[in-house]
Amino acid sequence: MFAKLARTGFVIAALGISGCTNSSVEDFAPQYANKQLPEKILASMRAKSMNRNSPVMARIFKEEGVLEIWKQKTNGRYDIVATYPICKWSGKLGPKYTEGDRQAPEGFYTVRPSQMNPKSNYHLSFNIGFPNAYDRANGRTGANLMVHGACSSSGCYSMTDPQIEEIYAFGRDAFQGGQTEFQIQAFPFRMTAANMARYRNDPNYEFWKMLKVGYDNFEITKVPPKVDVCEKRYVFNQIPANGETFNPTGACPASTQPDSLKVAYSSYQKSYDSAFASASKMSVPAKPTIAGLKEANIVADWSKRRARGERVPIEPPSLNADGTISETQRMGRIDSPAGRKMAALDAEKAAKKKAEEEKAAAIAAAKAAKEAEKAQKLAAKEAAKHPAAQDMAAAPAPADAAAPENATQTASGEPDGAVSKLKKRLLGMFGG
Template identity: 75%
Template sequence: MFAKLARTGTLVASIAIAGCNDSSMKDFAPEANKPLPDKILADMRAKGMVRTSSVMARIFKEEGKLEIWKAKTNGRYDMVASYDICKWSGKLGPKYTEGDRQAPEGFYTVRPAQMNPRSNYHLSFNIGFPNAYDRANGRTGQNLMVHGACSSSGCYSMTDAQIEQIYAFGRDAFQGGQTEFQVEAFPFRMTAANMARYRNDPNYEFWKMLKVGYDNFEVTKVPPKVDVCEKRYVFNQVAADGQTFDPTGPCPATTQPDSLKSAYNAYQSTYDAAFNSALKASVPPPKPTIAGIKEASIVSDWSKRRARGERVPIEPPSLNNDGSVSETARMGRIDSPAGRKMAALDAEKAAKQKAEEQRLAAIEAAKQAKEAAKAQALAEKEAAKAQAVAAKEAAKAAKEAPVATATIAAPSEATPEAETQAASADESRVTKLKNKLLGMFGG
């Protein structure tokens, strides 16, 4: 059944086969022409694949894995290589807006024109963000890549050796006639256990939508046919004759092969039982996820200020559950022409501010000195005035003071005893004087 679907292309529009345009392939740089290792080629042959058979990629953020799947001769796909993603930026959850540093999640298409053999990141290919779903939901961004150099700002970055192999898979498939290949990017493997872990996450409804495409591939092992209507993904649906899928319009009437519906329903029944069991299980705690457009806008503003060369926290801010924003204390500035220009402007501004502060300080010091001198002169004037008043009052007091007069006692009558004592005293003084004269002259 699935081989027939693959042959008819009903469910695999994303891997349509057509002649390859030479102009899209002739400019490959030497790094882009390296052949796949012999071991990988041997594994492909063992699984019934040829070097140029169709290819697809699956990405799992939480595990940090990028898988390469190739079509076998029966039309179904099998995994042929798995790589550890060197770096991806942001958190689990989709990309919302330019500058939010989120690596995209969803179903994307890569064509030969999106392959860049002369990338600044060794080799790269643009995954095709924004796709029809992203544009219908107002999501913005550009140049979202899978590339080398192990450096990421919203991309999936690999080592140079890894991207050479991943690039070669796409190159060989294009050379074999594949016109486009699918990149499916998921937050995690969409197992019952993982979906139960994240059932309370704000991104859960988006992830449930992606899971339908994930499950279709798990059932068929063929990349699903992807369309968008009513601003949502739809998978493996065939529009009725004369109707089309409008990303923002109503979904058309569709049909689906009974065999596919039956297989999908059986898969879903098994999943539901596993999900209910997982709700009771002890599992690892969820990883950080983006809190919707509000957090994306906060990070986007940080990115814009950083790109202008401003000093910003060295890590993007995060929105907490209570609505507050967390930022790292360390500040930094990117080393770029914009950063260096902004640093020079900030230094010039700081120098001007310092000079102005010094000028104002000098004016204030002169003002205070003038006021101090004025206060001192006033104090001296008041002191002199007080001293003059004091002297004046002292002179007035001296002038008004009474004149002192001597009092002569009137003679009083002496008693006989007093007269006798006075005479004895006189006689004694005469005697002492006589004796002193005799002593002087030897008498």
């Protein structure tokens, strides 16, 4: 049954360069775009019954920070062939909502030959295809979301240059084998019962439950699921009846699944439900996640101001559970033509403001001096009109004719009254 699914289109296709032959790649692409896979990987592929040019797919897990390459075996199923630690990805757990929110996308994406870029500014790259039909149906925006080298990310999945050379080679070889596209499955974490239980109260939980259906389909079949969108949601491995098609924003058409897949999924779900119930009793910390469109818009505004060269907090702001916004205290400006231009404009504005303040201070000082001089002249003029008053004001104040008796002191500091009493006592003793 699973081989039949692969033959009817559930098999993904591979990476490549649209319209390019081996000669054109060698003539125009950098040599590292033609680098061959290491012998160790080729030996592993042979041991797992994989051909060098067979189809590939990729899985990404943000929380673990890994990118997996899976390759089709001769029996039609896929097996993992390589795992790479992601050098950098930006944002938090959760989907990408809007241009500038710095979120690395989550969901099911398709890479076609035209999305490959051997001459990337980031060594090598391929565009993952955001926004896809689901993103567009839900009004999500953004562009140029890639897997690339250079270990630098503002919404992409960035690898080291040696890593991207191997990842690119997997796709290039599969394309040369005749494939036309390949699937990327990007998840916040491995969608196990334990991890889903950890995030059961997260605002992104319903979105992740939807992704989990596709995750489970792959875990059961080991064949990349057929992905469609209707009623603004993902549907997996559904075959529409009577030749109908899936409309991303319209009602889902009547559809069917192979009975064997439905039975396998039902059994898988029962085991999951039991494990989820047990995991829900445990308390395991979760990692930060994006708080929906509101936080995405806050970060997008920060990105716009930063792109204009304004001074903004070094790190993007975060929306707290209570609705407050957290920002780092350290401010900075992006080192770019826009940033340098904005810095020059700010310096010019500051210099102009300082000059204006200095000019205003000089004018105020001059005005105050003029007022003081005017007051001095007026006082002199008034004094000239009244010379007697001027003499009186200049004469020393007369000394008191007689100080009160009880206020005078002797040379020894005794009061006059004490001296008189002593004098009278002496006179009385000598008959004076």
